[in-house]
Amino acid sequence: MSTNEKGAKILIIDDEPQIRKLLKVTLQAHRYDIAEAGDGEAGVMQASISHPDLIVLDLGLPEMSGMDVLRRIREWSSVPIIVLTAKDREEDKIAALDGGADDYVTKPFGMGELVARIRVALRHVAKSANEPILRFGELVIDLAQRNVELGGEKVKLTPTEYDLLKILASNAGKVITQRQLLQQVWGGHASETEQHYLRVYIGHLRKKLEEDTTRPRFIATEPGIGYRFLTQE
Incomplete structure (x- = not known):
């Protein structure tokens, strides 16, 4: 290709x-x-x-x-x-x-x-051809080291937060549905309870990555569908 x-x-x-x-x-x-x-x-x-x-x-x-x-x-x-x-x-x-x-x-x-x-x-x-480091402006994600930096400062993420970020950032520009995220991170189906957990974790990620959580630079919501990681372009 x-x-x-x-x-x-x-x-x-x-x-x-x-x-x-x-x-x-x-x-x-x-x-x-x-x-x-x-x-x-x-x-x-x-x-x-x-x-x-x-x-x-x-x-x-x-x-x-x-x-x-x-x-x-x-x-x-x-x-x-x-x-x-x-x-x-x-x-x-x-x-x-x-x-x-x-x-x-x-x-x-x-x-x-x-x-x-x-x-x-x-x-x-x-x-995506075996790229171990993802860069989005001042956000750098080292997939090999499971390390995330924002503006040169290390961002402390829980394992679940990191897994969510990795999936979204590795598919930057694509819409990832709630069900896809739930299956890949938790291995479950999209029950209402699990969808609530997903929204909570996305909220935690935004607090750690976004200057203004009401106007996200990195993680955008596709209402009723899922999320899209923005490519900074």
């Missing part, structure tokens, strides 16, 4: 020709190489043949749904997938993220926002 942002290959899977044309013209203007498919079956085939660096996937596909396409591709590939959805329900976004999507953009969407999400996803792939 090419992890160079410029020239990266993007596969567009959408059944609306005008949307595909808009995406193709805009993304080619940003120097991306574009492949496209107009239905789910063709999208899965293109994904296996063209080996894209990133996929933009419409959830509202006829016949094979976008969720089925997502599941099929995730059986053999970890390529970043940004879903486009006209469905604004939290449940649909959560299902897509839990199903393996890296991010979502709701239709109608701004091209500037989509291009920015694409850049973040591609850069995350480039940086």
Whole structure:
């Protein structure tokens, strides 16, 4: 997989020709190489043949749904997938993220926002190749030493706080659902009690990392869905 942002290959899977044309013209203007498919079956085939660096996937596909396409591709590939959805329900976004999507953009969407999400996803792939130290402005996370520094000062975290921070920061720019965090940190399902614990621990992390917890620089809440670690860009 090419992890160079410029020239990266993007596969567009959408059944609306005008949307595909808009995406193709805009993304080619940003120097991306574009492949496209107009239905789910063709999208899965293109994904296996063209080996894209990133996929933009419409959830509202006829016949094979976008969720089925997502599941099929995730059986053999970890390529970043940004879903486009006209469905604004939290449940649909959560299902897509839990199903393996890296991010979502709701239709109608701004091209500037989509291009920015694409850049973040591609850069995350480039940086995640065995990078033991994560840097976000003045926040430095040494994964090998389990050490966190903010402005040159060591931040004391509990093991649970560190595990939460590690998962969020290692997936910077991606939305991580509450269920994903609960499963990865506690190995449990998202009961109301455990969701409360998660909010409490996120609150503790913010107090230790944020200058103003009401305007977080690092950990943003995706209401009703989960959290996104901000990339400082």
